[in-house]
Amino acid sequence: MKKILIAIDGPAGSGKSTTAKLIARKLGYIHLDTGAMYRSVTLKVLESRVNPADEEEVVRLAEEADIVFDNDNGLRVALDGEDVTEKIRSEEVTKNVSLVSSYPGVRKVMVDKQREIGSQKGCVVDGRDIGTVVFPNADLKFFMIADVMERARRRQAELSESGTELPIVKVVHDLKDRDMKDSTRETSPLKKAEDAIEIDTTNLTIEEQVAKILTFVDDLLMMVQEPVVGRRYQEGSVLNRQGKDRK
Ligand code: CDP
Numbered sequence: 025m026k027k028i029l030i031a032i033d034g035p036a037g038s039g040k041s042t043t044a045k046l047i048a049r050k051l052g053y054i055h056l057d058t059g060a061m062y063r064s065v066t067l068k069v070l071e072s073r074v075n076p077a078d079e080e081e082v083v084r085l086a087e088e089a090d091i092v093f094d095n096d097n098g099l100r101v102a103l104d105g106e107d108v109t110e111k112i113r114s115e116e117v118t119k120n121v122s123l124v125s126s127y128p129g130v131r132k133v134m135v136d137k138q139r140e141i142g143s144q145k146g147c148v149v150d151g152r153d154i155g156t157v158v159f160p161n162a163d164l165k166f167f168m169i170a171d172v173m174e175r176a177r178r179r180q181a182e183l184s185e186s187g188t189e190l191p192i193v194k195v196v197h198d199l200k201d202r203d204m205k206d207s208t209r210e211t212s213p214l215k216k217a218e219d220a221i222e223i224d225t226t227n228l229t230i231e232e233q234v235a236k237i238l239t240f241v242d243d244l245l246m247m248v249q250e251p252v253v254g255r256r257y258q259e260g261s262v263l264n265r266q267g268k269d270r271k
Pocket of ligand 1: 037058059153206
């Protein structure tokens with residue numbers, strides 16, 4: 025069966041990582057969480073006691089970092105041989121990741137690695153610049169958005185599960201700050217690709233957003249599996265509609 029590459033971009037808390045993980049599991053594909061790569065470099069910077077503002081040193085550490093994903097156990101991430109899956113979600117890493125990932129040298133190293141992993145088709149890649157820069161020719165692109173209050177509530181619950189309690193106003197403030205930095209940086213800012221399908225997840229459950237994306241995936245897979253000639257031209261298929269007008 026032909027395998028495709030799916031790009032999912034969007035701001036923090038829009039649900040892209042959870043969705044990407046579930047879609048990948050459903051299709052038997054690899055899930056590539058590019059945010060986890062930038063977070064791993066940030067952790068390395070902090071643990072090496074390098075100032076995150078020291079671009080040259082940060083880029084050197086990014087070049088040295090050995091980041092490996094294990095897709096078989098619910099996506100674990102190893103940095104230089106150590107499992108850092110939980111550590112990269114810390115407040116300290118989150119606070120510094122936007123600066124570290126704004127450096128063109130860091131992005132070059134990460135993007136090369138992402139393209140290498142994604143060159144095997146059958147991959148769901150989530151991040152900020154996947155549909156625009158990393159894989160502009162992705163077979164399907166989604167851009168997930170959600171109201172900032174809803175995104176903050178989700179992030180607060182996530183933090184609470186890992187033992188960190190933060191007031192909602194602080195979570196909203198941090199999210200807005202990161203959104204602003206991620207979408208205004210010069211290199212590869214967070215931006216919707218023109219041909220991406222926008223999905224507003226504010227009022228959707230995880231199951232609903234996964235189901236929604238899978239309808240597009242099914243359409244496309246049906247299309248690439250069958251010869252177009254003679255196939256019933258299905259109303260609403262990705263064949264005859266541009267995706268962006270589909271809700
Ligand atoms: O999960 P969450 O939405 O908090 O963020 P993430 O996907 O783990 O990404 C963490 C940070 O990495 C983002 O705020 C961006 O600064 C950066 N990032 C990026 O620059 N490019 C990507 N493709 C993915 C993440």
